[in-house]
Amino acid sequence: MNTKASVPHPTKSAGSARSGLFRRLARDPVALVALLFLIVIVAAAVLAPLLAPFDPYDTNLRMRLRPPGGDHLLGTDTQGRDLLTRLLFGARTTLALGFASIMVGSLIGTSIGLAAAFYRRLEGPLMRLVDIMLSFPSILFGLALAAMLGVGMESLVIALGLSTAPPIARVARATATTVMQTEYMDGGRVIGLSDATLIRRYLLRNCAAPIVVYCSLQFGETILLAAALGFLGLGLQPPIAELGSIAAEGRSFIFLAPHVSTAASLLIFTIVLSCNLLGDAFRDLTDPRLLP
Amino acid sequence: MMLLKTTSEPLLRVEGLSKNFNVAGSWPWQRRKLSAVNDISFEIAAGETLSLVGESGCGKSTAGRMLVGLSTPSTGRIQFEGQDIGGMSAAERRAVRRRIQLIFQDPYGSLNPRMTVGELIAEPALLHGLVDRGGARDRVAELLNLVGLGDRHAGRYPHEFSGGQRQRIGIARALAVEPQLIVCDEPVSALDVSVQAQIVNLLQSLQDRLGLSYLFISHGLSVVRHISNRVAVMYLGNIVEIGPKTAIFDRPLHPYTRALLAAAPVARPGARRAGTPLTGDMPSPLAPPAGCRFHPRCPLAVERCKREVPVLSHAEGGRLVACHRWQEIPAFQANASAAQHSPATKRLLALYRDAATRSNSHTNAV
Numbered sequence: 097m098n099t100k101a102s103v104p105h106p107t108k109s110a111g112s113a114r115s116g117l118f119r120r121l122a123r124d125p126v127a128l129v130a131l132l133f134l135i136v137i138v139a140a141a142v143l144a145p146l147l148a149p150f151d152p153y154d155t156n157l158r159m160r161l162r163p164p165g166g167d168h169l170l171g172t173d174t175q176g177r178d179l180l181t182r183l184l185f186g187a188r189t190t191l192a193l194g195f196a197s198i199m200v201g202s203l204i205g206t207s208i209g210l211a212a213a214f215y216r217r218l219e220g221p222l223m224r225l226v227d228i229m230l231s232f233p234s235i236l237f238g239l240a241l242a243a244m245l246g247v248g249m250e251s252l253v254i255a256l257g258l259s260t261a262p263p264i265a266r267v268a269r270a271t272a273t274t275v276m277q278t279e280y281m282d283g284g285r286v287i288g289l290s291d292a293t294l295i296r297r298y299l300l301r302n303c304a305a306p307i308v309v310y311c312s313l314q315f316g317e318t319i320l321l322a323a324a325l326g327f328l329g330l331g332l333q334p335p336i337a338e339l340g341s342i343a344a345e346g347r348s349f350i351f352l353a354p355h356v357s358t359a360a361s362l363l364i365f366t367i368v369l370s371c372n373l374l375g376d377a378f379r380d381l382t383d384p385r386l387l388p
Numbered sequence: 389m390m391l392l393k394t395t396s397e398p399l400l401r402v403e404g405l406s407k408n409f410n411v412a413g414s415w416p417w418q419r420r421k422l423s424a425v426n427d428i429s430f431e432i433a434a435g436e437t438l439s440l441v442g443e444s445g446c447g448k449s450t451a452g453r454m455l456v457g458l459s460t461p462s463t464g465r466i467q468f469e470g471q472d473i474g475g476m477s478a479a480e481r482r483a484v485r486r487r488i489q490l491i492f493q494d495p496y497g498s499l500n501p502r503m504t505v506g507e508l509i510a511e512p513a514l515l516h517g518l519v520d521r522g523g524a525r526d527r528v529a530e531l532l533n534l535v536g537l538g539d540r541h542a543g544r545y546p547h548e549f550s551g552g553q554r555q556r557i558g559i560a561r562a563l564a565v566e567p568q569l570i571v572c573d574e575p576v577s578a579l580d581v582s583v584q585a586q587i588v589n590l591l592q593s594l595q596d597r598l599g600l601s602y603l604f605i606s607h608g609l610s611v612v613r614h615i616s617n618r619v620a621v622m623y624l625g626n627i628v629e630i631g632p633k634t635a636i637f638d639r640p641l642h643p644y645t646r647a648l649l650a651a652a653p654v655a656r657p658g659a660r661r662a663g664t665p666l667t668g669d670m671p672s673p674l675a676p677p678a679g680c681r682f683h684p685r686c687p688l689a690v691e692r693c694k695r696e697v698p699v700l701s702h703a704e705g706g707r708l709v710a711c712h713r714w715q716e717i718p719a720f721q722a723n724a725s726a727a728q729h730s731p732a733t734k735r736l737l738a739l740y741r742d743a744a745t746r747s748n749s750h751t752n753a754v
Contacts, residue, residue, distance in 0.1 A: 279498040283558075286456050286490045287512035287565060288482050301502040 120381050127377030130370035137367055141188040150178035152185040152337050161353040171355045174345055175335075179356060183363055185337035190326070191367070193252060193338075194319035200257025201318070202264050202311045209268025210303070213276050214295055223269065229262040238321050242330040252322070252331060260318050267310045271303040278302075309378045316371030323364045339364050397470045398431040399601050400455070400488075400569055405429070405464035406625075407450050411674065422674050424450045426625035426681075427464070429700075432569065435595065437602040439612040439633075441648065442622035443670055448605045451622075452571040455603065456490045457481070468569075486516050489562035493574040495554035499546040505532075505557055506542030513564040531560040536590060552583035559590065569601045577608055584608075588615055609652045613637055621645045624670060624681045627700065631707020641703055641714040643686050680712070688717055 121127055140147060149169070156176035164171040170179040212222040229237065237259040245251030275281065276299070284298045325331045326340025334341060339360050346356025407425040412418070425447040432438045440448040453459040455466060466473045468484050476484065492498035499508055509531050510524040519527045529539035535556040546554055555575060562570055572591065576584040588611055594600060606612050612619060613633065620630040621644065629642040640646045647666045668685050671677055677684050683693040692712055700708040 279492045279494055280500045282453075282458055283490070283492065283498050283561070284500070285458060286485075287561070288485055288515060289511075297503075298500055302500070 121377060124377050124381075127374055130373040130377075133366065134370045134374065137187060137363075137370075138191060140184055141191050144181075144184040144188045148178075148181040148184050150181045152177060152181045153335055154178075161349060161356070163353065164355055170359055171353070173342065173356050174349060179342075179359060182337045182342055183339070183359060186339040186342050186360065187363060187367070189332065189337060190319055190322055190339045190364075193249075193256065193322040193331075194315060196253045197256030197318045197322065198260060198311055198315050200253055201260030201314070202307065204257060205261035205264025206268045206300075206307055208261065208265040209270075209307075210272050210295055210299055212265070212269045213272030214291070214299060219269075222265075226262045226265045229258075230266075234259040234317075234321060235324055238325055239328065239330060242325055247330070247333055249332065252325065256318055256322055256325075259321065260314050264307065264310060264314065268303060268307050271306045272299055275299055275302045309375070312378050313372070313375030316368040316375065319371065320364070320368045399434045399436075399469060400432040400603075401465075401467040401470075402431070402451075402455070403429050403465045403467070405451065405454060405466065406462045407447070407454060407459060408462045420674055423625050423676055424673055425454070426676075428620075428622070428625075428627045429464075430620055430627065430630060432601050432603060434568065434601055435599050436618065437595065437604055437616045439604040439606060439616035439619045440622060441606055441609065441612055441619060443648075444607065445670060445673070446622045447625040447673075448622050449573055452490070452573050452603060452605050455569075455571050456488050457485050458490075486565045487567050488569045488571065489565060489567040491555070491558055491562050491570055491572045491575045494578050495551045495558060496578075498558055499554060499561075501546055504543055504545055505537075505549075508546070508557065509542075509560050509564050511564075512561060516565050518565065527564070531563055534563065534594070535560045550583075551579050552586060555579065555583075555587050556590065559587075559594070563594070563598070567600070569603065571603045571605065573605045574607070575604075576611060577606065584611065591615065609649065621648065624676055625673060626681055626710065627708075628682065628711070629707060629709045630700070631703075631705055631709075635705030635707045639705065641707070641709045642711050643688050643713075643717070644682050680710075688713055 121131070154177060156172070159168075159172050159176040160174055162168055162172040162176075164179075168178050168180070170183065173179050173182060208222050208226060212219040232240075238255050241255035241258055242252060245255055281294065281298055284294050289297070322331065323338075323340035323343070326338045327344045329341070329344065331340055332338050334345075343357050343360035343364070346353065346358075346360065350357050405425060405428050406423070409422040409424055411420045411422045413420055428447075428451060430438060440451060442448050450459060454461050461474070468487065471484070473481060473484055503511070506525070506528045509528045510519070513519045513527055514521070514524060525542075528542050532539050532541055537553065537556055537560070541549075541553075546557065549557065558575075575591070576587050579587060591602065592615060595602065602615070604612065604615055616633045618631060619633050619636040620627050621636070621642065622628070623644045629636060629640070629645045636645060637649065640649055651666070666685050671681070671684060677694075679695050680686070680689070680693040680698050683689040686693065690713065696712065698710040698712050700710045703709045703714060
């Protein structure tokens with residue numbers, strides 16, 4: 097009898113796990129709908145200058161607060177600008193903000209997490225710093241940072257990135273700690289690899305999958321935070337279209353023209369919901385046993 | 389007066405090597421010392437295999453990790469080709485470390501799963517500038533052939549291979565930097581018995597072809613008997629007996645060595661265990677016993693063993709043994725001398741064979 101045949105593979109290949117991921121995603125209807133919706137939104141946001149029927153900054157006070165229908169498919173806002181156009185450009189801004197922020201956040205968070213796992217002496221100080229950052233609600237943290245750094249795209253991205261970094265750092269540290277205990281890390285050391293190479297080629301490559309999945313889960317959170325800052329007036333300044341500030345502008349006329357706030361809020365809601373559903377699906381589908 | 393010894397200098401000389409770990413207690417000020425390796429000394433000549441045997445937790449792996457630089461010694465010296473590794477600059481140490489490589493116990497966990505076999509084997513050679521990018525492919529193919537794999541395997545990932553094949557990849561990776569000494573940390577204990585033999589034979593043929601030295605860390609005595617020139621027996625961080633293989637296996641002197649050999653199973657029904665089996669567990673290295681560290685479990689311990697630490701002293705067969713009483717205790721009857729079946733078992737086996745042939749012919753007739 098060949099005993100080898102019954103021994104299961106302890107790890108699946110990166111390639112087959114990835115293709116299996118999409119195959120199994122296709123079998124999850126909720127996640128699939130969320131994915132399709134996000135693809136449509138992202139495509140519309142990217143192609144906003146081509147798709148938009150009007151100019152997003154073209155005000156027409158005689159046409160202000162028109163209800164949906166007619167020339168303006170979703171009506172107009174307080175300045176008489178076409179709401180559909182504003183929403184398309186707003187989604188563009190908000191998604192770009194969220195994406196840039198999650199990039200900054202994952203860069204900071206992953207660096208902190210990997211450093212804490214690799215250099216055991218740094219673990220205490222770094223993770224206590226993360227604990228302190230986590231003890232503030234992220235909206236408060238983002239608010240304080242945005243107020244401190246002033247207005248503008250860069251400072252907003254830094255504020256949002258810093259407030260998403262702590263939980264990412266935790267996930268990165270947890271994953272990296274298990275990778276650090278494997279023998280192949282010792283194997284890399286024995287042949288004389290430098291710390292930088294060990295971290296990049298051995299540690300990061302082997303913890304990338306769970307971190308990416310977690311970041312996809314955090315993406316919705318970041319967009320919500322970006323919109324919330326915009327709503328509170330700490331985001332980008334008017335007349336730049338941004339979903340949070342569009343919702344805020346419409347708030348003053350919510351009884352007169354409810355469509356402005358409602359449309360913007362609904363768009364935020366569906367984007368965040370789709371991101372969360374998709375992130376959840378990713379997390380469930382990347383079964384930890386499939387991750388080496 | 390120091391004499392310059394060039395020919396008689398061993399490849400590796402370890403003197404008084406110790407490793408202590410600081411273990412935190414429940415409170416930050418409660419620090420306890422764990423003595424994992426305690427003042428061990430040995431030498432390995434070029435082309436020689438020294439085996440390090442002992443129970444798990446006796447410090448044999450820690451000793452191996454210190455040799456390859458994964459762990460820094462608390463005290464003691466490691467000399468490679470007559471040069472003290474501890475006193476070297478970082479660059480010199482890197483060059484020496486290249487000469488000492490490690491083969492891991494677990495072939496499943498010791499290869500980076502995100503790198504192809506070709507990348508894994510080329511990596512150390514490229515790092516040390518032994519090949520350039522262009523020559524790496526040829527070198528990988530050469531090494532794969534050397535360990536009994538084909539160059540077609542270079543593009544695959546480690547998980548596509550069996551345990552034995554992975555261990556071959558690990559060996560090829562270690563060989564890529566042209567080492568002189570390979571520390572084999574239980575290289576076959578995670579493998580099937582049939583595969584074990586293949587890997588051990590591969591290690592031996594590589595030794596013949598490349599003139600390698602091995603420090604073979606193992607608890608499998610049959611493998612050790614097969615591969616070693618000399619054997620060192622460790623107990624609770626100490627070397628208790630070290631000497632030529634035949635001396636250790638045929639006439640073990642230290643009571644612990646005897647117990648270890650007696651505990652090895654013999655493939656013969658009714659075989660009685662030679663000597664008395666050990667009782668109890670190994671004491672905690674956090675609080676090693678005073679005197680001889682083996683005395684609480686030693687069947688021959690006397691009062692002196694509790695007070696005085698025995699030192700390694702020369703004994704018959706060119707060995708060193710650390711025991712106060714080795715001269716007094718009776719000779720050891722090795723299991724191997726009684727490898728014959730008893731007459732009763734022989735009769736029984738004959739009956740079985742008889743019955744088997746008869747039942748076969750019976751089923752054929754029906």
